[in-house]
Amino acid sequence: MKKSYYQKVAFLGMLLIVLLGFQKLTSKEKEDFSDVKFISEASVPVHLSEFDPNDLSEKQWQQLGFSDKQTSTILNYKKIIGGKFTSKEQFKKCYAVSEEKFIELNAFILLPETNKEARSGQFENFGNRTITVSGKFNPDHFSVNDWINTGFSEKQAEAIIKYKGYLGGNFISKEKFKECFIISDEKYKKLAPYLILPEKTPENFKSISHYKSKIQYQPFDPNILDIEGWQALGFSQNQAKVIVNYRDRNLKGSFRSLSDLEKCFVISAEKFQELKPYINIDLKNTKNSTNLSSGIQQEKTDFSTVDLNSITFKQLIEFGLDERSAGSMLGFRKKLGGFVNKQQILDTYNINKDLVQKLISICKLNTSDIQKYTLVSAPEEWLKNHPYFKYSADKIIYYRVTYPNDKKIWNLLKVKPEYEARMKLYLKE
Structure with a gap:
């Protein structure tokens, strides 16, 4: 009897150890990242390009x-x-x-x-292309095609060129070349012996403005410039896209006067004064010349009357946002069930914050139609899908079964004060 008793106790002990180990393992997979924020601004802008996440350091x-x-x-x-x-x-x-x-x-x-x-x-992994170098070379002289022939994809080659532009038009040193995001350590080791560049960055390298070449302006018609044309005038790719969108969508295809161009948000007063002597607007060459000559005016949105909780994708594009920014803003609004304050809009990923800041300073925000709940009454699906509640949803659902009281649930949740304040935006008082 004693032997059988001890065997049962030993078996139960082993079972308990196994269960505890399993619980520890699964709990790792469910780590809560609600208190983690992405770095919104890096010291060096990353020009995203194709990458294999298995290769990243x-x-x-x-x-x-x-x-x-x-x-x-x-x-x-x-x-x-x-x-x-x-x-x-x-x-x-x-x-x-x-x-x-x-x-x-x-x-x-x-x-x-x-x-x-x-x-x-069936998937072809372009990240493992072989790097081929025939001899020593200066990467400052390489074009997109040269980088493609070396073994990079087209998008990676374009990213390298953009990174060089950020540095001011040349790579400065092997040290700076190595910092290019899509050049992995393995690829750098293959390229380094052939690079005609100094090993170290000069001590007097302070900012990209020291290395930007002087732009040689020529007379131009802003109504026929594409994105690359605006970039050649010194604008970034994102700024160039905003200008083209502003012209094609807000102004229906053409700048009619210098004033129209000056009003574009991304063109600073200083930059406009630089460009002004070279601007030559020829309305005869515009697609809308017939409408212009007949005096037909396209109706524009009065954004001071627009509600940020009902603004449409088309209106955001009209204001000057690119499709990515507009889609991100509306997608985040949908997940939240509506914005409660304007700061939430600025917290949205992948938006042009300067342009959105101008937008929210003009538009109004109506919060009367936003659905709010208590922790006890909130639907499970709503808790699990809402960006502010999803990391605590399981705990809320568990606690409210035993304690159907919001104050008691808050005490048990023990979330950080800033996250509690954010969650309470969507709760009834």
Whole structure:
């Protein structure tokens, strides 16, 4: 009897140890990242290009905008799943990668979309192209085609050229060349012996303005310039897109006067004065010359009467936002169920903050139609999908079964004060 008794006790002890180990393992996968924020502004802008997440070092993940904690989690997650991401679907499941961040990176990830595609073996990984160098070369002289011939994809080649532009038109040193995001350590080791560049960055290198070449302005018609044409005048790619969108959508295809051009948000007063002597608006060459000559005026939106909780995609484009910014803003608004204050709009990922700041200073915000609940009455689906509640949803649902009282639930949740304040924006008082 004693022997049988001790055997049962030993068995129960072993079972308890196994269960505790299993609980510890699964709890790691459900780590709460509600207190983690992405780095919104890096010291050096990242020109996103195609990349294989399996090749990125800790520093490169941080250059993508992930914090130290998020980077560590991504690398640990990769180890847990076998040391390699096999699909975008698998990468997306990592808890350190928010839905907004995944949307931002998705187009550049060199992985098959789903695990099924990965198993089929039909996906071509361009990230593993062989680097081919015939001899020593100065990377400052390389064009997009030259980089493609070296072994980079077209998007990667364009990113390298953009990075060179950020530096002022040349790479300065091997040290600076190595900092280009899409040049992995492995690729740099292959290229380094052939680079005709100084090893170290000059001590007097302070900012890109010291290396920007003087723009040689020529007379131009702003109604026929494309994005590349505006970039040649010294604007960034995003600024050039805003100008083209402003012309084609807000002004229906043409600048009719210098005043129209001066009103474009991304053209500073100083820049406009530089451009002014060279601007030559020829209305005869515009697509809307017939309408202009007949005096037909296109109706414009009065944004002072527009509600930010009902503003449309078309109106955002009309104001000057690009499609990415407009889509991000409306997508975030939909997830929240409406904006409660204007600061939330500025917290949206992937937006032109300067342009949106101007937008929210003009438009009004009506919050009367926003649905609010108590912690006790909030639908489970709403809690699990709302950006502010989803990380605490399971706890709220569990606690309110026993304690149907909001104050008691807050005491048990123990969330940080700033997150509690954010959640209470959508709760009844």
